[in-house]
Amino acid sequence: MTKTATHKWIFPARFRAGAYGWKSSKLACQRLREAVSEIKKVAKKEPDLAAEGAVRLIEKLWPALEHVDSSSGALGSAVNKVLDQLLPVIINAPxxxxxxxKWLERLWQAMEDDGVDYLGPVGDRWGEVCGSVESANQWAEELMPTLRSCWADPNPGNYFHGATACLSCLLVAERYQDLLDLLALDRKPFWHYRRYGVEALLSMGKKSEALQYAEGSRGLNQPDSAIDQACEEILISSGLHDEAYRRYGLRAAQGNWYLAQFRAVAKRYPMKDASAILADLIATTPGDEGKWFATAKELELYVLALGLANxxxxxxxxxxxxARDNLDSAPEFALGSALTALRWLSEGWGYEVTNVDVMEAYDRAMDAATRLNKADDxxxxxxxxxxxxxxxxxxxxxxxxxGRMRVGSDDNGPET
Structure with a gap:
């Protein structure tokens, strides 16, 4: 009896068909994380067994999650993260x-049954999942007629869920011209497909053509940021760092907050002065200069930081x-930060502000003022x-x- 048959997985019982109801998004996300941890733990010693577990979990995703409210996007993000972690387990299994x-056939059936395209990332890397050039070539031959018929049809609106799988297989099989010819049939540029054309041209050593092809993918509802990143990578790989920075560097910056965007740019362009990068980024957000306060602070550009905050x-x-973190190291900056906090509080800015927030800003201002002998001022x-x-x-x-100082009360009442 094989290890696959004897191994007792925990996650399958938690991903039965219809296991999660409409309001179970949070629980489902937790169970997904636990399942991935279980599979990755096995992968350290038995990669084939872990890959079998990964395939099994992927098969169960749609039946288990079908009835969950996914409108917030949290569940979709969790599934994408799961696939990002599990696909390498399957791809690298010996x-x-x-x-x-057999894995491919099971995964294909799971994609066909998928009601909301949770498994789109599986198709995106189908050529790699095939595990060999020969297998990728066989799948490409099987999928190409359907995709060619879909894109050549003069009636708009046809869709083939295996489009990226076919393109991925052609890329892995090194059938670059076939891939480009197939993409030429698609009448509307769609980056999700054309990015395979960019990869094909790069594999052919045609970097200039790849750059032009990527630029030609822009249009209504196309992800300019993703295209910028691809173009930037092409120029950087060609040693054209200055041109990459000038044309795409700032636009391609990714991050959930402003400091993360700065770090992303600084990491890609270590040869550029950090303060110059920050100045360029600030110029891209007129009217939102204050959002760069934390970045200037991290660079210890305290005068600039306070200027931005104001x-x-x-x-x-x-x-x-x-203000709190810099009381000892930079009391002047701490004082300016605390006073600016009180200014914006007095103008109604801040999220879920309480009395405690106001009093803390005041206390930090007075702490800094005491260190600087400016308490009365x-x-x-x-x-x-x-x-x-x-x-x-x-x-x-x-x-x-x-309760902290003598200030005028509301209306015309007496001072405290």
Missing amino acids: ADPNTRQ RSPCDPKTLTRA VTGQIRQLVEANDNGARQFVRQALQ
Whole structure:
């Protein structure tokens, strides 16, 4: 009896058909993480067995998750992450051709049954999943007629779920011209398909043509950022770093926050001065200069950081944390950060702000002022700030600080 037959997996019982209901997105995401951990643990010692487990989990995804509300996008992101981790397990497994062919047949059936295209990433790497040039070539021969018929049909709207699988197989089989000829049939440029054409041209050593082909993929609803990244990589691989930076470097920057974008650019262009990169990035976001405060702070460009924070709104909590973290190392910067936090709080900026946030900004300002022997001056500045041009936000800040300092009360009531 084989190890595959005797091994007792935990995850299958948790991914029965219909196992998760409409409101089970969070639980499903947790179970997915646990399943991946289980498979990757096995992969360290038994890669073929782990690959079998990965195929089995992929087969179960749609039946188990079919009824879950995926409108938030969290579940889709979790599935994509699972596939990013499991596909290499299948691709790198040293399985014999017969075993791998059985995996391919099971995965293909799972993609056909998939109701929301959860398994799109599997098709995107189908040529690699094939495990050999011979297998990829066989699948390409099988898929090409259907895709050619779909794209050559004069009636718009035809769709073949195996399009990327076919293109991926042609790429792995090194049938580059066949791939490009097939793409030429698609009347509307679609980056998700044309990126295989870029890879084909690069494999043929035609970097200039690959760049032009990528640029020719732009259009309505096409991912400009992804195209920028591809073009940037082509120029960098050609040693044209300055041109890559000038044309694509800033636009291709990826990150969930501004500091991450800076780090992404700085990592790709270590030869460029960090402050120059930051200045270029700031210029791309007019009106949002304050969002770059944390980046300038990390570079210890304190004067610039405070200037940015005062040019456009900056999160008061971020400013207060900066004040707290720099009280000893840079008290002047800490003082400026805390005062700027109070300024934006007084103008109504901040997310889910409480009295505690106001009092902490005040306390950090006074801590820095004490270190700089400016306590009286700073107290006067804060009083002037919170009493000027009365509005709802200033009333809130004023009330929060009544226990910290003598400030005017609401309306015409007495001072505290």
